[in-house]
Amino acid sequence: MNRFSYLRATSIDEAMREAAADPTARFIAGGTNLIDLMKYNVERPTRLIDITRLPLNGIEETESGGLRLGALVTNDETAFDSRIQDRYPLLASAIQAGASPQLRNAATTGGNLLQRTRCYYFYDPETPCNKREPGTGCPAAFGRNRIHAILGTSDHCIATHPSDMAVAMAALQAIVHVRGPGGERAIPIADFHRLPGEHPEIDNTMLHGEIITSVELPPDGFSRNYTYLKLRDRLSYAFALVSVAAALRMENGTIAQARLALGGVAHKPWRDPAAEAMLQGQPATEDRFRAVADHILKDARGYQDNAFKIDLARRAIVTALSQAASGTPQSQIDKRIQ
Amino acid sequence: MNASRKGSSKLETVPVTLTVNGETKRLEVLPWTILLDLLRDHLKLSGTKKGCDHGQCGACTVLVDGRRLNSCMAFAVMKDGAQITTVEGLARNGDLHPLQQAFIDHDAFQCGYCTPGQICSGVGLIEEGRAHTRDEIREYMSGNICRCGAYTNIVDAIEQVIGADAEAGR
Structure with missing residues (x-):
C-alpha cells in the first residue's frame, strides 16, 4: 500500500476544501472498498480525508413524506431501521442481501453508491484495464467474464456496478444529494451512475471535491408489493450474477404502477421505463411478465462466460414480478425461491 | 491529525x-x-x-x-x-465467555484458525438479537468462512447460547 497523509475532517466545508486542493485526495468513511483497492494498488491516494466524524449520520423525515438517509448511515443501520423496514422494505431487503454483517456495519450509504466494480481485471494492476488505466484495453471482453455486463456495455468496458442497495434505490427513484465547491446538487439516482461508453474510468456524474450528503427516498416505498431477488454463485455473501428489484402498485388485481431495476447486468442499476410502461394497467400474468422481460433483454449481449445471464435475467424478472404482484417478497434468510 | x-x-x-x-x-x-x-x-x-x-x-x-x-x-x-x-x-475473571465454552462443548472447530473471528462474530450476532432460528444464525454468520467445514457445530454452539439467554430472559 502506498503512503498517504491523513486528515480527520471536522466540517463538510473543510473536507470539500481539502479535497478540491488535491486531485489525488480521497474521502474515506467505511473503507470497505477503498482500503481493499489500496491493498491491491488499484487506488493510490496521497491523501485520505476521514469524513466519519461529519454530521451526516441520521435518518430523517422529509417535508414531502419521505426519508432522508445521511451519507454516513451504515448499511446495517438502514436495513434494520424500523421506518425503513415498514415503509421501504425493498431497500431493507436489498441491503440484507449484500455483503456480510461485518461489512454492513462499516459500509455507508454514500460509500456503497461509490464502490467500484469487482471486475477481475480492474482489480489486477498487472493487466490492462480501460477503467483503471484509460486506453490500455479491456481484457474482460475476450477473457474471463462470468460476472460481467450484458446490457449497456461498450467496446471499452463490460464491468458491472456491484451494489444491491443502489438497485433498490433505482427502483425507488431515490435522489442523491451532493455538495461541492459549486454548491449543492440533487441528482436523480438514474443519472448518478453512468454507462461506460468511451470513458469507463468515470463511474458516476459526481465531480472531484463533491461529497454525498444524503440520499432522499420519495414518499412511495411500494411497501406492499415488492421483492428483491438476488441470484449468485453461493447463497450468501456473494455479488449478484443477476438481481431484480421489483416494485408494484396494485389496484383491484391490476398493476397501476411498476418499477423494475436490475443489478449485476450493467455498469449501473438497469432501468427500462418502456418495459415498466408495458405493465401499467395490466393484470399480473406470467405472459405479460415474459413480454416485459423480453423487451428489457432485447439488446442484451452475452460474452464467453456470461451468456447464461440473459436467460437467467429473463426468468428472474418473471419470478420477481410474480413475487411482487402476489405480495410474497423473497426472504433473505430462507433462500428457496417460491 | x-x-x-x-x-x-x-x-x-x-x-x-x-x-x-x-x-x-x-x-x-x-x-x-x-x-x-x-x-x-x-x-x-x-x-x-x-x-x-x-x-x-x-x-x-x-x-x-x-x-x-x-x-x-x-x-x-x-x-x-x-x-x-x-x-x-471475552473471558471474565478467568471464566470463558459462554460462547467460547459452547464452542468447546460442541467441538465447533477443527484447525482453529477461523475460530477467534467466528466467536467474536457470534458474540456480535447474539448482541444484535436478530437471530432466532438456525437459518437466521447461518445467514447472519455468513461473513465467517470455515474451510474445515465446522459450520454445523458452530451453529449448534451459537444456538445453545441464544437458547440459554432466552431461557434466562436475557
Missing part, C-alpha cells in the same frame, strides 16, 4: 487512543496502519487472525464499540477513541 501534508521524507505518526479489552492504549501510529496489524504486531494480541486480508473471510473479526467489524478493512487511525474487544478480551 498532524500527519505531514506532502513531500516530507519523515514518516509522521498520528496519536491514537484505543481502549482494547478494557485497557486504554495511547499509541502513535502511521496513517496506513491497519487495525488488524496494530492488534497483532504492535499490541501482541495475536488471537485475531489474518486470513484473506480483504474482508472476505471474517477471520479478523473484532468488536468495535460493540459491533462486529473486519479489522483488516480498517485504518487504526480512524478508530481513535473506540472500544475494541478481541477474542482475548
